[in-house]
Amino acid sequence: MVLVVSAPSGGGKHAVLSQVRKRDASLGYVVSATTRRPRPGERGGVDYRFLTKEAFQTQIEAGAFAEWAEVHGNYYGTPLADLQESMAAGRDTVLEIDVQGMRQIKQTRLEPVTAFIMPPSLEILRERLERRGADEPSEMSLRLANAREEMAAWPEFDYVIVNDMLAEAVADLEAIIRAERRRTVRMDMEKELENHENSLPRGF
Ligand code: 5GP
Numbered sequence: 001m002v003l004v005v006s007a008p009s010g011g012g013k014h015a016v017l018s019q020v021r022k023r024d025a026s027l028g029y030v031v032s033a034t035t036r037r038p039r040p041g042e043r044g045g046v047d048y049r050f051l052t053k054e055a056f057q058t059q060i061e062a063g064a065f066a067e068w069a070e071v072h073g074n075y076y077g078t079p080l081a082d083l084q085e086s087m088a089a090g091r092d093t094v095l096e097i098d099v100q101g102m103r104q105i106k107q108t109r110l111e112p113v114t115a116f117i118m119p120p121s122l123e124i125l126r127e128r129l130e131r132r133g134a135d136e137p138s139e140m141s142l143r144l145a146n147a148r149e150e151m152a153a154w155p156e157f158d159y160v161i162v163n164d165m166l167a168e169a170v171a172d173l174e175a176i177i178r179a180e181r182r183r184t185v186r187m188d189m190e191k192e193l194e195n196h197e198n199s200l201p202r203g204f
Helices: 014-024 053-061 080-088 099-105 122-132 136-152 166-181 189-198
Strands: 002-006 065-071 073-080 093-095 113-118 158-160
Touching: 002 014, 002 099, 002 166, 014 093, 014 166, 053 065, 053 073, 065 080, 065 099, 073 080, 073 099, 080 093, 113 166, 122 136, 158 166
Parallel strands: 002 093, 002 113, 113 158
Antiparallel strands: 065 073
């Protein structure tokens, strides 16, 4: 399955996802491309693929993105080849993208599971963004305005998680993944039966 996880910036989706990924190494993850500047501590190829606007544009024209969007004046996109590679390896794959990206992925045949991580309130979101202090003041008000708009899109998602206590939000996302994996439509029944037979005691 493809799992789209969105949250307004500062909503804490990165913290939730890094915990979930640490606890389930089988999950695939696609590193997005962006034209924004790296924040202190961010590493190219790990946090994002940092591209120039020109390089990003060229890749758009080459059809290299599964989806892309302009967020806070920068471009962000999901490299199609990386998504295909992860899916071909049989991995359930997480896309950490914005609401515009979620809408685009929903238009494809990927039939994504979509989850939205909500901050407990706009006030707490503001505090989190201030504490991070990684953004210019002008950029921060843009992020807050954008957060308001993104939060209004919650009914478009399959699931909503309120990120009040990190451990609970992690458990919620894990429960969603666990339940989605048990959906009959995702099962290779022949394989399931084979495994089942192998696990039966001799003589049965
Ligand atoms: P940030 O600059 O704070 O890392 O990310 C800003 C926003 O861009 C977040 O909402 C994040 O989810 C979104 N974003 C990150 N990567 C992608 C992507 O590949 N595609 C889309 N559509 N949004 C992305």
